[in-house]
Amino acid sequence: MTDTDLIVIAKEPRPGLVKTRLTPPYSPEQAAELAEAALADTLDTVVATPAVRRVLALSGEPGPWLPPGLEIIAQRGEGLDERLATAFDDAHRGRPLVLIGMDTPQVTTALLVAAGRALSSHDAVFGPAEDGGFWLLGLRMPDPGLLTGVPMSRPDTGAAQLARLRRAGLRVAVLPELIDVDTATDAERVAACAPHGRFARAVRGVRVSA
Numbered sequence: 001m002t003d004t005d006l007i008v009i010a011k012e013p014r015p016g017l018v019k020t021r022l023t024p025p026y027s028p029e030q031a032a033e034l035a036e037a038a039l040a041d042t043l044d045t046v047v048a049t050p051a052v053r054r055v056l057a058l059s060g061e062p063g064p065w066l067p068p069g070l071e072i073i074a075q076r077g078e079g080l081d082e083r084l085a086t087a088f089d090d091a092h093r094g095r096p097l098v099l100i101g102m103d104t105p106q107v108t109t110a111l112l113v114a115a116g117r118a119l120s121s122h123d124a125v126f127g128p129a130e131d132g133g134f135w136l137l138g139l140r141m142p143d144p145g146l147l148t149g150v151p152m153s154r155p156d157t158g159a160a161q162l163a164r165l166r167r168a169g170l171r172v173a174v175l176p177e178l179i180d181v182d183t184a185t186d187a188e189r190v191a192a193c194a195p196h197g198r199f200a201r202a203v204r205g206v207r208v209s210a
Contacts, residue, residue: 003116004051004095004096004097004116004119005055006046006112007099008039008099008100010057010101011102013063015027015029016028017060018035019034022034022184022187030206034181037197037201037202041105043065044067046100047067049109053093054069055070055087057083058072059075059083073091080152081148081152082147087099088142096141098119098136099136100112100127101135103129103180104190106178106190106194107135114175115136121173122170122172123165123170124139124140124172125174126138126158126165126174131155131182132155132157137161146168147161147164162174
């Protein structure tokens with residue numbers, strides 16, 4: 001996927017602002033610790049994946065969790081649909097784009113490479129999440145109309161987004177379903193999927209003090 005750009009859309013992992021559905025049983029500080037570990041694992045995977053550019057669309061300020069090799073742009077827009085659309089628009093340099101969030105620290109370079117390869121023969125690539133959302137969206141040619149107005153953070157978000165792509169006449173490749181980290185149960189399951197990552201270590205650590 002050396003002709004593809006990668007985008008991560010994320011929030012600065014600050015207590016009370018990220019992973020609020022983890023509280024309780026975790027404290028806001030523990031939830032932020034888990035969010036930072038998830039983001040760090042995700043960014044490390046992105047940096048290790050062949051790409052032309054790697055972009056972080058960030059809400060907030062960068063911190064020590066930021067590895068080298070990433071270009072930072074600020075998020076724009078009100079709702080998540082607008083922020084996703086503008087992230088695609090701001091990062092676009094004429095190449096296909098693959099976007100992921102910070103909620104799937106178990107993501108692998110193989111999955112991201114598969115997404116990039118899919119865009120060589122498809123107009124879009126879509127990664128469904130178990131909770132009904134989506135963990136990845138890749139577009140050969142970004143268009144805000146493919147995202148704005150799609151209802152976000154609902155059990156039917158993924159279905160609505162996929163339907164929007166198909167109604168636009170796009171050829172869509174679908175990747176394997178992954179678990180998003182939203183709840184404490186999700187955190188335990190994702191940690192089990194990638195037991196050697198920073199996120200898994202963080203889950204084991206905060207579980208002792210929770």
